[in-house]
Amino acid sequence: GQRVDFSDLFEGFFGGGGRRGQPREERGDDREISVTINFMESVSGVARELRIRKLGSCKTCSGSGAEPGAKLVTCEECGGTGQVVRQSQSFFGMLQQAVLCPKCRGSGKVPEKPCKTCSGEGRIAEDSNVSIDIPAGIADGQSLRIRGSGDAARQNGTSGDLYVRITVTPDKRFVRDGDDIRMEIVITVPDAILGTDISIETVLGPTTLKVPAGTQSGQVFRIKHKGMPVLNASRFGDHYVTVTVEIPAKLSREERKLVEEWKRLQQ
Ligand SMILES: [Zn+2]
Numbered sequence: 696g697q698r699v700d701f702s703d704l705f706e707g708f709f710g711g712g713g714r715r716g717q718p719r720e721e722r723g724d725d726r727e728i729s730v731t732i733n734f735m736e737s738v739s740g741v742a743r744e745l746r747i748r749k750l751g752s753c754k755t756c757s758g759s760g761a762e763p764g765a766k767l768v769t770c771e772e773c774g775g776t777g778q779v780v781r782q783s784q785s786f787f788g789m790l791q792q793a794v795l796c797p798k799c800r801g802s803g804k805v806p807e808k809p810c811k812t813c814s815g816e817g818r819i820a821e822d823s824n825v826s827i828d829i830p831a832g833i834a835d836g837q838s839l840r841i842r843g844s845g846d847a848a849r850q851n852g853t854s855g856d857l858y859v860r861i862t863v864t865p866d867k868r869f870v871r872d873g874d875d876i877r878m879e880i881v882i883t884v885p886d887a888i889l890g891t892d893i894s895i896e897t898v899l900g901p902t903t904l905k906v907p908a909g910t911q912s913g914q915v916f917r918i919k920h921k922g923m924p925v926l927n928a929s930r931f932g933d934h935y936v937t938v939t940v941e942i943p944a945k946l947s948r949e950e951r952k953l954v955e956e957w958k959r960l961q962q
């Protein structure tokens with residue numbers, strides 16, 4: 696029959712997670728949870744207390760899987776290597792495959808007496824609280840990773856990570872564009888011609904936009920550093936205002952007279 700190198704197959708089967716010839720340490724599963732915040736919370740950042748059901752480390756045995764007082768002994772199934780060799784028939788003949796030991800799940804050790812609380816798993820399903828700080832500037836659809844807050848591994852391995860997927864509900868006043876904010880305002884024809892000061896809202900509070908005399912419809916004004924906080928930086932994006940000049944569809948008799956007079960002056 697054909698013989699295949701033992702460690703190469705092991706790496707091939709398990710994604711190369713372990714060093715050659717050594718049992719691979721178990722890792723708990725990653726968990727994902729969704730959190731919805733409002734737009735202004737994405738500007739200021741917000742702390743949240745999450746309650747999630749996950750596999751936590753067993754408190755009776757401190758995660759070892761052994762009954763308190765019992766020792767960990769070498770696994771008889773694999774002789775402490777954490778791997779067992781399986782033979783299977785293939786097209787090329789008998790094939791030898793290394794697989795994780797089903798009894799010790801790769802650790803090479805088993806408790807002399809398994810913990811009664813967790814049946815020797817070292818972990819148990821529980822509700823747990825996780826405090827997270829959602830940073831200022833987070834965007835809709837981004838995820839935070841909290842290392843070690845996922846499922847506990849079997850028998851004192853490395854815990855998985857918790858991914859917190861953030862949904863940001865939109866705000867009617869502001870449109871986010873990267874680190875910048877965009878908004879539209881409508882001004883009157885006289886204000887566009889003569890210029891005016893307009894009070895507007897930004898994500899960082901109210902400010903005054905100076906609309907200069909002779910402003911055209913569609914013109915864009917930039918207010919520097921009044922946009923979104925840049926994630927993990929002490930900078931801010933900009934706030935852009937697009938101005939639309941509204942042409943009145945109806946005029947009073949007096950207004951009409953003035954416009955006709957103005958037209959006459961231009962001829
Ligand atoms: Zn236990």
Ligand SMILES: [Zn+2]
Pocket residue numbers: 770771772773774775776777778796797798799800801802803804
């Ligand atoms: Zn074993």
